[in-house]
Amino acid sequence: MADKGKKKRYALVLDSKKCMNCKACVVACKAENGVPVGKFRNWIDEEKRGAYPKLLMTFDPGQCMHCENPSCVRVCPTGASYQRPDGIVLINYSDCIGCRYCMIACPYNARYFREDLGVVDKCTFCVQRVDRGQLPACVETCPSKVRVFGDLDDANGELQALLTTRRYLVKKPETGNGPQLYYLL
Amino acid sequence: MKTIEWGILIVNYLFLGGLSAGIFFVSALATYLQEDGQPAYPRIAKYGAMMAPWPVALGSFLLIFDLGNWYRFYKLFLHFRWESPMSIGSWLLLVFTGITFAAFYAWLPEEARHRLFAWLPKRLAFLKRFDLDLSAWRRPLAMLGFPFSIGVGIYTGVLLGAVQSRPFWNTNLVAQMFLFSALSTGTAALILALSINRKSLDFKQVRFLYTLDICFITLEFFIVLPYLIHGELSVRAVQEALKLILGGPYTVAFWLFFMGMGLLLPLFIELWEMKPVLLAKATVHHNKVLAAGAAFLVLTGGYLLRYIFVYAGQISSFR
Ligand code: SF4
Ligand code: SF4
Numbered sequence A: 001m002a003d004k005g006k007k008k009r010y011a012l013v014l015d016s017k018k019c020m021n022c023k024a025c026v027v028a029c030k031a032e033n034g035v036p037v038g039k040f041r042n043w044i045d046e047e048k049r050g051a052y053p054k055l056l057m058t059f060d061p062g063q064c065m066h067c068e069n070p071s072c073v074r075v076c077p078t079g080a081s082y083q084r085p086d087g088i089v090l091i092n093y094s095d096c097i098g099c100r101y102c103m104i105a106c107p108y109n110a111r112y113f114r115e116d117l118g119v120v121d122k123c124t125f126c127v128q129r130v131d132r133g134q135l136p137a138c139v140e141t142c143p144s145k146v147r148v149f150g151d152l153d154d155a156n157g158e159l160q161a162l163l164t165t166r167r168y169l170v171k172k173p174e175t176g177n178g179p180q181l182y183y184l185l
Numbered sequence B: 001m002k003t004i005e006w007g008i009l010i011v012n013y014l015f016l017g018g019l020s021a022g023i024f025f026v027s028a029l030a031t032y033l034q035e036d037g038q039p040a041y042p043r044i045a046k047y048g049a050m051m052a053p054w055p056v057a058l059g060s061f062l063l064i065f066d067l068g069n070w071y072r073f074y075k076l077f078l079h080f081r082w083e084s085p086m087s088i089g090s091w092l093l094l095v096f097t098g099i100t101f102a103a104f105y106a107w108l109p110e111e112a113r114h115r116l117f118a119w120l121p122k123r124l125a126f127l128k129r130f131d132l133d134l135s136a137w138r139r140p141l142a143m144l145g146f147p148f149s150i151g152v153g154i155y156t157g158v159l160l161g162a163v164q165s166r167p168f169w170n171t172n173l174v175a176q177m178f179l180f181s182a183l184s185t186g187t188a189a190l191i192l193a194l195s196i197n198r199k200s201l202d203f204k205q206v207r208f209l210y211t212l213d214i215c216f217i218t219l220e221f222f223i224v225l226p227y228l229i230h231g232e233l234s235v236r237a238v239q240e241a242l243k244l245i246l247g248g249p250y251t252v253a254f255w256l257f258f259m260g261m262g263l264l265l266p267l268f269i270e271l272w273e274m275k276p277v278l279l280a281k282a283t284v285h286h287n288k289v290l291a292a293g294a295a296f297l298v299l300t301g302g303y304l305l306r307y308i309f310v311y312a313g314q315i316s317s318f319r
Helices: A024-033 A071-075 A101-105 A137-141 A158-165 B008-032 B042-051 B053-066 B070-077 B085-107 B110-118 B122-130 B135-161 B173-196 B203-232 B236-242 B251-279 B288-315
Strands: A010-014 A042-051 A054-063 A081-083 A089-091 A112-114 A119-121 A147-151 A181-184
Touching (some): A147 A158, B008 B135, B042 B085, B053 B085, B085 B135
Antiparallel strands (some): A081 A089
């Protein structure tokens, strides 16, 4: 991640089947980013189906999808929500007026309102770490290696390897947002 | 996390913004239409000009109050983002509010204006030079205000309709629905003002307002209908969203209170009042109570429409 100048597109690949709902990623994110009590930048969606012995239980990690065409950025009246050239969607907190239009426009309900600061916040892919060449806190923490973070434009990278050899889906593609979290099947 | 972010303040704001747009539009029309070089409907023109600035001023205040950082609201005017309906709307609202206050001033009766300036403290006496007669500006201001009043009326709907993540809103019909509802509530507010006034109802002016309102309500009705049909024939997410008003929590509010009492009942009353004009060359019934009642129903219906859309829309989402 160190070679500057080359075009990048950060994304996250998730192998949800490995997820055991330990929520280490949620805790790591809260600690790394000082997320207030009661608010979350990432979470695990549970689905239960059937009854013993025929039953299914799945865990799907969710968070901001760092969309290709982020509707949150489009509706923001002040330009506080923006997308970096490497695809990471961020909020310029000093420009955010707290109108919460972006929260309503996000199909993934990925944003939360910080009452204490009067601004909106969400997952940043831990830019503070990524820009130092480290991995996002959730990725580094996950004990069962569900999360793979990297650069989609890196032809020899792990992301490309996974996405060319495995089947995957993205969530709610019909919204046209172009989510950049890839869920392996 | 799924939360209701826009609450009652936003409902009020959308309603009040639309109300001002409607009042101004009708008042401007009454100013623009002339007979023998005089406004054809002087009382409507004047009442409208006196009333139009206040709802939108209050609404903008509520909107700013609802922000997480209200003192940063000026940042709305440091940027123009054509992709963001809120950005376009803020600019529209600013210009429109300015025009409504200018029209207000131009319509202020002369003695009232003098009295206003007489209140000024000595140190601000230099402002007295603004004690000008702007009555010649009434018509130009009306014409300038037309596009902006339509713009504000339609923007309140675009604000919701342009959000593709909320299937309940995401159709261009919401913009038209809110526009016609805005025009109709504005007309109703003027009917109410005329009917609670001590002066007797003036046949010509009442007929003008009834005619307009019947048109606006009919247009609104024929937007709501396609909205429902179109939604039912749309993709699953939209069909599911429509369940909120077709059996879901907002069904009674929508059908009984909005459609029934807020749209069709006042339409019926207004048609009934106009029956003598429509069927024979007689005058309108001149019933102040019915007029005020119909106007009140239209206003509540308009408010309810905003309420239902703001709340139901935020609940709706893609699965
Ligand atoms: S998931 Fe939501 S908050 Fe994140 S980029 Fe997409 S629209 Fe914006
Ligand atoms: S809450 Fe802040 S980031 Fe979101 S749309 Fe409003 S100004 Fe933009």
